[in-house]
Amino acid sequence: MAPLTIVMYHYVRNLRxxxxxxxxxxxxxxxxxxxGYFKRHYTIVSGADLIGAVASGQELPPNALLLTFDDGYLDxxxxxxxxxxxxxxxxxxxxxxxxxxxxVVLDVNKIHxxxxxxxxxxxxxxxxxxxxxxxxxxxxxEDKQDYWERCAMAKRFDSRExxxxxxLLQRELPEELRRLMIxxxxxxxxSSDEASFARELYMNEDQILCLHRHGMHLGSHGxxxxxxxxxxxxxxxxxxxxxxxxxxxxxxxxxxxxxxYPYGAYDESLLSVLRLRNCTVGLTTRVDLADLSHDDPLxxxxxxxxxLPKTADAPPAQWTLQTCNR
Ligand SMILES: [Zn+2]
Numbered sequence: 012m013a014p015l016t017i018v019m020y021h022y023v024r025n026l027r028x029x030x031x032x033x034x035x036x037x038x039x040x041x042x043x044x045x046x047g048y049f050k051r052h053y054t055i056v057s058g059a060d061l062i063g064a065v066a067s068g069q070e071l072p073p074n075a076l077l078l079t080f081d082d083g084y085l086d087x088x089x090x091x092x093x094x095x096x097x098x099x100x101x102x103x104x105x106x107x108x109x110x111x112x113x114x115v116v117l118d119v120n121k122i123h124x125x126x127x128x129x130x131x132x133x134x135x136x137x138x139x140x141x142x143x144x145x146x147x148x149x150x151x152x153e154d155k156q157d158y159w160e161r162c163a164m165a166k167r168f169d170s171r172e173x174x175x176x177x178x179l180l181q182r183e184l185p186e187e188l189r190r191l192m193i194x195x196x197x198x199x200x201x202s203s204d205e206a207s208f209a210r211e212l213y214m215n216e217d218q219i220l221c222l223h224r225h226g227m228h229l230g231s232h233g234x235x236x237x238x239x240x241x242x243x244x245x246x247x248x249x250x251x252x253x254x255x256x257x258x259x260x261x262x263x264x265x266x267x268x269x270x271x272y273p274y275g276a277y278d279e280s281l282l283s284v285l286r287l288r289n290c291t292v293g294l295t296t297r298v299d300l301a302d303l304s305h306d307d308p309l310x311x312x313x314x315x316x317x318x319l320p321k322t323a324d325a326p327p328a329q330w331t332l333q334t335c336n337r
Contacts, residue, residue: 023080116209
């Protein structure tokens with residue numbers, strides 16, 4: 012079966028005019044150009060097409076490509092949706108229900124905006140060390156130098172300072188300590204009004220409904236956007252069921268639905284929870300083309316927008332040539 016290219020997006024915004032020009036995201040102009048590139052080299056399929064192909068075993072068109080948008084940002088409504096609508100193409104959107112229902116900002120987003128607000132990342136590392144000195148002992152945190160040695164390594168798109176801050180605050184520290192430190196940094200550098208920040212950052216339910224009415228696919232990204240592989244079975248069920256309740260308000264009944272794992276994280280127990288609830292497709296953050304004849308449809312890989320060209324007339328990139336040659 013021909014490979015399927017699944018592309019993952021997060022922020023898509025007019026960065027220069029935004030209040031946080033340093034936020035790591037794709038500009039609307041680049042997004043438009045990338046869609047132009049895809050239209051030249053691929054056939055863009057919808058979430059329903061993919062669900063149908065997995066359920067029936069039928070082939071997708073050659074060079075099929077699926078667009079996926081994580082985290083329910085307002086950008087997706089104001090920037091992405093008008094372009095997709097104009098081009099007559101459909102995308103898949105994965106809002107974490109809690110942000111919409113409770114007006115809270117995800118920890119991961121707080122970290123992004125802290126990083127975007129403090130251009131000098133060495134200074135931010137020092138501030139994080141300061142907070143570790145202050146709060147760490149209460150939570151039996153390890154020595155800060157040990158954390159630094161374990162977590163500070165440059166990755167695909169980030170410097171070692173940035174990777175250190177992200178890893179430390181997203182998973183390394185005990186949960187309560189992480190929360191405390193993230194909130195302190197967010198209040199100090201970004202905003203003291205989390206609820207209004209959440210309303211600026213994420214789509215609301217009406218906007219999500221509007222996407223649905225215009226043929227966009229809405230899938231689950233969990234309820235609270237946590238590492239689902241770190242939860243026990245009962246908590247996994249609660250996360251999935253509350254996210255599905257939310258989706259049902261948008262989509263009506265969910266016969267065949269898509270799951271997008273927060274942080275790309277899942278385990279066997281979660282997969283069995285999903286199978287019992289008739290989940291058809293699961294999206295990870297493993298970087299590759301998807302192959303529906305070999306891959307488990309519940310653990311499909313994706314490419315990042317940055318893995319593909321962002322000009323409409325760019326020559327075919329490596330990943331594009333691979334879809335033709337396989
Ligand atoms: Zn996410």
